[in-house]
Each structure stands twice: as C-alpha cells, then as structure tokens.
Amino acid sequence: MNMTVLTGKHILLGVTGSIAAYKAADLASKLTQAGAQVDVILTAAAEKFVTPLTFQSVTGRRAFTDADLWGGEAHILHVGLGHSTDLLVIAPCTADTMAKLAHGLADNLLTVTALAATCPLVIAPAMDGGMFDAPATQANLATLVARGAHIVGPAEGHLASGLLGKGRMLEPAEVLGHIRVALGKAGGKLAGRKIIVTAGGTQEPLDPVRVLTNHSSGKQGYALAQAAIDLGADVCLISTPTALSAPVGVRLVPVRTAEEMKAAVLAEAVDADALIMAAAVADFRPKRVAADKMKKRDGIPQIELEAAPDILKAVAGQTERPSVVVGFAAESRDLLDNASEKLKSKKLDLIVANDISAVDAGFGVETNRVTLLFADGRKESLPLMGKGEVAEVILQTVTSLLE
Numbered sequence: 001m002n003m004t005v006l007t008g009k010h011i012l013l014g015v016t017g018s019i020a021a022y023k024a025a026d027l028a029s030k031l032t033q034a035g036a037q038v039d040v041i042l043t044a045a046a047e048k049f050v051t052p053l054t055f056q057s058v059t060g061r062r063a064f065t066d067a068d069l070w071g072g073e074a075h076i077l078h079v080g081l082g083h084s085t086d087l088l089v090i091a092p093c094t095a096d097t098m099a100k101l102a103h104g105l106a107d108n109l110l111t112v113t114a115l116a117a118t119c120p121l122v123i124a125p126a127m128d129g130g131m132f133d134a135p136a137t138q139a140n141l142a143t144l145v146a147r148g149a150h151i152v153g154p155a156e157g158h159l160a161s162g163l164l165g166k167g168r169m170l171e172p173a174e175v176l177g178h179i180r181v182a183l184g185k186a187g188g189k190l191a192g193r194k195i196i197v198t199a200g201g202t203q204e205p206l207d208p209v210r211v212l213t214n215h216s217s218g219k220q221g222y223a224l225a226q227a228a229i230d231l232g233a234d235v236c237l238i239s240t241p242t243a244l245s246a247p248v249g250v251r252l253v254p255v256r257t258a259e260e261m262k263a264a265v266l267a268e269a270v271d272a273d274a275l276i277m278a279a280a281v282a283d284f285r286p287k288r289v290a291a292d293k294m295k296k297r298d299g300i301p302q303i304e305l306e307a308a309p310d311i312l313k314a315v316a317g318q319t320e321r322p323s324v325v326v327g328f329a330a331e332s333r334d335l336l337d338n339a340s341e342k343l344k345s346k347k348l349d350l351i352v353a354n355d356i357s358a359v360d361a362g363f364g365v366e367t368n369r370v371t372l373l374f375a376d377g378r379k380e381s382l383p384l385m386g387k388g389e390v391a392e393v394i395l396q397t398v399t400s401l402l403e
C-alpha cells in the first residue's frame with residue numbers, strides 16, 4: 001500500500017441522522033484502506049439509519065454511540081477522542097448538528113467531543129430541499145467557516161424528499177480528497193508554498209479534427225499534484241485533456257498545445273516556489289494548421305513540421321523564476337547521458353529520468369522506475385514503484401531543495 005498523508009493518522013468520523021449515513025460507511029472503509037485509524041461516533045439519529053456494527057465491520061474498531069456518553073469512562077472518552085485525533089470529519093452533517101457546533105451546544109457524544117477537539121474539522125453537510133440555503137443554516141455555516149472549519153459540499157442533485165436542489169452529501173472519494181487537503185494544510189511542509197505541476201501530452205492540431213500527440217496519460221503528473229496537496233501546497237495543475245479526475249484541492253488550468261502550456265506556465269511561474277514539468281510536450285508541431293478537415297480525395301498530405309516552444313528553456317530565460325525547477329526526461333536509449341544534457345541545457349535543479357524502454361515504466365502504466373539527477377552532480381536511482389510513491393519521493397526532494 002502507498003504511504004499517504006493518511007497512513008497512521010487517527011481520524012474521528014462523526015455520523016449524524018441523514019439518509020446519506022450509508023455513504024459514511026464507505027468513507028470509513030476508504031479511510032481505513034488508506035492506512036488511517038478510524039474511530040466512529042454515531043448520534044442517536046444516525047443509529048436509526050445505520051448501526052455501530054456497520055462501522056465496526058469496516059474499521060475493525062469499536063464504534064461509539066450516546067450510550068458511551070453515560071458510561072463510567074465518559075469524560076475520558078470524549079476528551080480522549082477529541083485530543084488524540086488528527087482530524088474530525090462529520091459526514092453526513094445535518095443542519096441540526098451544524099447549528100449545535102456553531103453555538104457550542106454539547107448534548108451528545110459527538111458534539112461534546114467536537115467541543116473538546118482542537119484538531120482540524122471537516123464538515124460534509126447533507127440536508128433536504130431549502131434547508132441548506134435557509135438563513136439560519138447559512139449563518140451557522142459562516143460562523144463555522146470563520147472558526148476555520150472546512151465545509152465540503154453539499155452538491156446539487158436529487159434529495160431524499162424527491163426535490164432537486166443543494167443538499168446532497170459529497171461522494172466519499174471527494175470527502176476523502178478534502179480530508180487530505182485539510183491534513184496537508186494543518187501540518188504539511190509545503191503549506192504556504194505554490195507548486196506548479198504540468199501533466200499529460202500536448203496536442204498539436206493538423207486540422208480541425210486531427211492532432212499530433214503522444215502516449216502520456218497524465219498519471220505521473222496527477223500523482224505529483226496529489227503528493228503536493230498532501231504536503232499542504234497550493235497546487236496549480238496545468239494539464240492537457242486526460243481521462244483522470246484532478247485531485248481535490250488543485251487549481252486546474254486546462255491547455256492543449258505546447259504554446260498554451262507555455263503561456264500558462266509563464267503566467268503561473270511568477271509567484272511559484274517550484275515548477276515540476278512532468279508533461280510530455282511536443283518538440284515539433286505542424287507548421288500550418290488547415291482551416292478545414294483535410295480530405296482523402298485530395299491525396300496524402302505532406303506535413304511540414306516546425307519546432308514547438310521549449311517551455312523549460314523559456315522559464316530559464318525569465319528573471320522571476322521558481323526557486324526549484326524540475327524536468328522529466330523520457331528516454332529510450334542513453335538515459336542518463338541524455339537526461340544530464342537536458343539538466344544542463346534547461347538549467348534545471350533536478351531532472352527525473354525515466355527509462356521508457358521498459359514495459360513497466362514511463363507512459364501509461366501505473367508504475368515507474370526513475371533516476372533523480374541533481375544540478376550538483378548527485379544521482380539517486382529508485383527501484384520500480386507506483387507512480388504515487390515516485391511522486392512522494394520527488395515532492396520530498398523538492399521540499400528539501402526549497403529548505
């Protein structure tokens with residue numbers, strides 16, 4: 001399993017009385033699978049929708065209810081849970097529990113514990129038509145936001161009443177993404193730093209329907225963006241179209257061509273601390289783009305190419321450039337010689353060399369085998385790893401270079 005920001009973290013999950021309580025079981029499962037130690041507190045209303053056993057079965061730990069509030073160790077329990085936890089997430093959170101939290105009411109185990117807790121608080125509201133927009137709910141929300149709570153959602157959609165509107169709890173995977181953002185911001189080494197990551201293969205048009213592109217899936221770049229989020233960075237992900245969802249918390253800047261990517265990188269680089277160019281950018285592009293679709297009946301076209309802009313060289317020429325600039329080198333032969341030449345010619349602090357001749361590394365696959373080459377001549381070869389793990393090593397390295 002990948003080490004993530006969740007590995008070994010103690011997460012307290014509060015579940016309140018909403019039909020979305022079934023989604024909380026999936027969230028508890030996903031958190032546990034990510035390596036977190038998950039304790040669950042159900043309110044009395046939550047117990048009408050789901051049972052403690054549901055959560056015990058997925059977390060492997062006892063789930064708490066209000067019955068525990070009146071036991072002999074009650075004060076130890078709520079103060080202990082509140083103080084030992086790295087993050088409290090309440091999902092789903094009803095309008096009633098939001099109101100209690102906003103006003104400091106503490107009349108059940110969850111709200112007593114929330115009052116005692118000093119850790120980051122993530123709230124995923126779930127309520128029926130009109131309740132979220134009600135002035136009282138909005139006032140409570142504003143109070144909680146002002147105190148630093150992370151309010152995630154709700155989404156628009158079908159509500160339990162049959163109405164359409166704002167009130168659906170976010171999907172568990174999205175809540176998990178927001179938990180990663182909150183944990184990163186709370187203690188990550190890159191909190192307050194801006195990191196730019198580029199991802200995917202650029203698309204250079206030939207005519208309105210055809211492009212010259214490459215096999216980059218964006219997986220390595222998106223994993224880098226997630227690793228930067230986990231360390232608390234403000235992440236700008238400049239990406240070509242991919243089949244992937246952007247990690248929760250990144251600011252996505254969509255681009256297609258090398259020219260568009262260059263413009264986006266130069267605009268974002270002005271106030272960035274680090275730039276990581278994982279994108280596979282075209283070296284050549286068609287010199288002319290046909291205004292209309294090229295027709296077979298006109299014969300086989302002769303396509304003349306010209307150089308596409310070199311983004312890293314353009315960054316090297318800027319006076320205001322990020323403190324750390326990282327390039328990638330995808331090579332099928334003479335890997336280290338070619339990578340080291342690019343390190344120097346593009347004035348990089350670090351280049352990540354991938355041997356794309358192997359079937360389990362480079363484009364498209366889930367794993368990568370890379371060597372890190374530093375401007376000061378240091379070299380570090382990593383074994384075959386998941387792209388998430390490679391990303392974590394690169395972000396730790398960027399963090400040290402920034403320090």
Ligand code: PMT
Pocket residue numbers: 200215216217218219220221258277278279280281282283308309310311312313326327328329330331342354362363364365387
């Ligand atoms: O997306 P995946 O399927 O997960 O695959 C990952 C990857 C193989 C695409 C990625 O890990 C990788 O190696 N990316 C760089 C691929 C590449 O274009 O390498 P290059 O040797 O052509 O370029 C060297 C560096 O210069 C790169 O950082 C590149 O972004 C940059 N470059 C290249 C061309 C150009 N016109 N401008 C640039 O800035």
